[in-house]
Amino acid sequence: MDEVADKITAILKKNMKEPPETIALDTKLSDLEIESLDLAVIVFDIEDAFGIQIPYNANEDVQDFATVGSVVERVKALIDAKAA
Amino acid sequence: MAGPNEARRVVVTGMGVVAPTGIGVDEFWANTREGTCAIGPITGFPLQDLYITIAAEVKNFDPQKYNLSKLLLLADRYSQFAGVAAAEAMSMAGIEGKVANGERAAAVIGSGIGGLNTLEKGYEDIFVLEKKATHPLTLLRTIASSAVAHVSIDYGLKGPAFGTVSACSTASHAIGLTYQMIRAGMVDFGVAGASEACLTYGSMRSWQALRVLSPDGLWPFAHRRNGTVLAEGAGLLVIEELEHARARGATPLAELMGFGMTSDAGDMVNPDIDGPTNAMKIALDDARLSPGDIDYINAHGTATTANDINETAAIRKVFGKDAEKVSISSTKSMHGHCLGAGGGVEAVAAVKAMQDDYVPATIGFDEPGKNCDLDYTPNEGRSRQLNYVMSNSFAFGGLNAVLVFGPPPA
Numbered sequence: 001m002d003e004v005a006d007k008i009t010a011i012l013k014k015n016m017k018e019p020p021e022t023i024a025l026d027t028k029l030s031d032l033e034i035e036s037l038d039l040a041v042i043v044f045d046i047e048d049a050f051g052i053q054i055p056y057n058a059n060e061d062v063q064d065f066a067t068v069g070s071v072v073e074r075v076k077a078l079i080d081a082k083a084a
Numbered sequence: 085m086a087g088p089n090e091a092r093r094v095v096v097t098g099m100g101v102v103a104p105t106g107i108g109v110d111e112f113w114a115n116t117r118e119g120t121c122a123i124g125p126i127t128g129f130p131l132q133d134l135y136i137t138i139a140a141e142v143k144n145f146d147p148q149k150y151n152l153s154k155l156l157l158l159a160d161r162y163s164q165f166a167g168v169a170a171a172e173a174m175s176m177a178g179i180e181g182k183v184a185n186g187e188r189a190a191a192v193i194g195s196g197i198g199g200l201n202t203l204e205k206g207y208e209d210i211f212v213l214e215k216k217a218t219h220p221l222t223l224l225r226t227i228a229s230s231a232v233a234h235v236s237i238d239y240g241l242k243g244p245a246f247g248t249v250s251a252c253s254t255a256s257h258a259i260g261l262t263y264q265m266i267r268a269g270m271v272d273f274g275v276a277g278a279s280e281a282c283l284t285y286g287s288m289r290s291w292q293a294l295r296v297l298s299p300d301g302l303w304p305f306a307h308r309r310n311g312t313v314l315a316e317g318a319g320l321l322v323i324e325e326l327e328h329a330r331a332r333g334a335t336p337l338a339e340l341m342g343f344g345m346t347s348d349a350g351d352m353v354n355p356d357i358d359g360p361t362n363a364m365k366i367a368l369d370d371a372r373l374s375p376g377d378i379d380y381i382n383a384h385g386t387a388t389t390a391n392d393i394n395e396t397a398a399i400r401k402v403f404g405k406d407a408e409k410v411s412i413s414s415t416k417s418m419h420g421h422c423l424g425a426g427g428g429v430e431a432v433a434a435v436k437a438m439q440d441d442y443v444p445a446t447i448g449f450d451e452p453g454k455n456c457d458l459d460y461t462p463n464e465g466r467s468r469q470l471n472y473v474m475s476n477s478f479a480f481g482g483l484n485a486v487l488v489f490g491p492p493p494a
Contacts, residue, residue: 036390037353040295055135058295059311059389 004050004079005072011045012068025069039065046071052078091267095336095492097329098177098322100169101432102279104140104315105419108172112419112429113436117465119447121418123302123313129285136297139283140315140420156234159225160199162281165318165425166231167238170275174239177322178334182240190265190274191232191241192258193320194248196424198228200282207286231279231318243271247278249424252384253345254278255319256427256477256485260343266325273324277428281316288314296353296388302421303448304385304414305392305456312386315420319428321435326493336492338435341472342371348482354390355478360398363484364474368402371488373472376406378488380443380473382434383460385414386421391478393455400458411443411468413461418447427477427485434475435489441469 005025013019015038023032034042036058043056052075056062064074099109104122106112115122122140131137147157147164156167170193174180183189202225209215224230229247236245244265248257255278262276291297291314298311323340344366348359368375384395400407415433416422422429437444442465449462475487 035354036295037351040293043295044293053135056295057297057299057311059298059309059387 004076007049008046008072008075009068011042011049015042015045023068025067025072027068029065029067046075050075050079052082054078092269093326093493094263094266094323094340095326095329096321096323096338096340096435096489097334097336098173099337099432099435100171100173100176100320101318101429102142102145102165102169103317103319103419103422103429104142107142107145107168109432109436112432116415116418116433116444117442119418119445119463119465121447123420126283128283132285134285134288134292136288136292136299138300138313140313141283142316153238155237158221159230159234160202160281162195162199162279163225163231163234165281166193166279166320167234169277169279169318169320170235170238173275173320173322178332179239179322186240186242188243188272189241190243190262190271191236191245192248192262192274192276193232193235194254194258194278194424195228195231196249196251196254196280197282199226199230200284200287202226204284204286235275241275250483250485251479251481252421252423252426253477253479253483253485254424254427255431256475256487257345259321259323259428259431259487260345260485262323263340263343266323272328273322275320275322277318277320278424279318280423280425282423283314283316298387301448302387302417303450304383304387304417304446305396305453305460306449307451307453309387309392309453312388313420315422317419317422317425317429319425319430319432321428321431338438338492339490340487341490342367342373342488344370344486346484348484350482352481355394355482357394357397357401359482359484360395360476360478361401363486364398364402364476367474367486367488371490373488375403377472378410378474379468379470380411380434380437382430382437382473382475383412383414384476384478385416385446387416392453395476395478396456396458407458410459411461412458413444413446415444427475431475431487434473438470438473438489438491441467443468443470
């Protein structure tokens, strides 16, 4: 995994009560028992870590937040958009 | 149900409202009947970097217009809302100035948060502007008991006086507790409800961070719903023991017949079905009514994904086959989510609906949302005989309060 993915998995683990040893890119957030309030906190931490703003709405079923990999891709896109 | 409740009967003799859809019951109800939406771009403060930029504000609120006491003119906006609503409710109840027997009168006026405009200004003064002192009234304006203290002072209400705090169920808890005190014989009447004025930059930032606000509208139970919209206001009732009202020649507007309160004891943001279900059941049992007696439910209906599905499921559990024939609407679609004051504003809407035999609409409804399959009175209000009505409040933290109103006793 790359630096962005490493940072994101570290943030996920920080916000879990009993984090697993390894979190793969294809791991579903639902399998990590991450619920809407957890996700709001995780998104906040990610925004803070990367200096980006993620327009996440807990009322919408967003594919960007389905798996760890999809979160990583979304964050990379936002980092690129900010640099552009 | 068994025979009538043996407890003392409690009637509503006055109502007062300050809402984005109207200051005063007449304007509020006319706009509610017409389906007027008060949600729009925030105008009350600079938006800076907010990306949620809509709310339902009480516009053109000039405290000087309302003959408030000097103390209230110096108070926070949330207390002033309560003062204006109390003046209307007391006047409607035929009570002017200090009451005669204040020891037998309660004032229970809560707030989700209290004087947030004052608190935020105070913090700006000391942390940002580095002023040498905050305004001397910062503390008295901020505390969430200041609204009830002001109303107690203005009307000489010398019995139980306090605020409730239960987020979006605050006003319903206040009204329900006052009702119980009257029934228990502790007091003969009271002014009850809640007030909220927390549309500030800092508050919007904290709500935005919770990711539950819609960027474009509040559409309860609808397919397109995508979150709630913050609002402000106050909703207060004067409620009193039936014979007390009759003795002083007051006109009962409705009977407050039942109150149910429960806690999910589950999650801070994800509601469950059993808590709201049991609150509705307790309120119905308290009123000695069957589910089929209820003609209209003013739903909590916040337009969040979770609330609307859960509330629908809870109504189905309580009402069974009668769920198909009860009229439901969420007037939040018009006045927004008044937070702590919501249950008070909505109690006024529920009583007016009953008085007028008119079900207000859930506006902005495109098509039913997933698992939202009841009659939410989409887009158009309608005339229907309303004998008994229910008002639901289900708050963050799983704090539930339900009120049931019926016709004024003959």
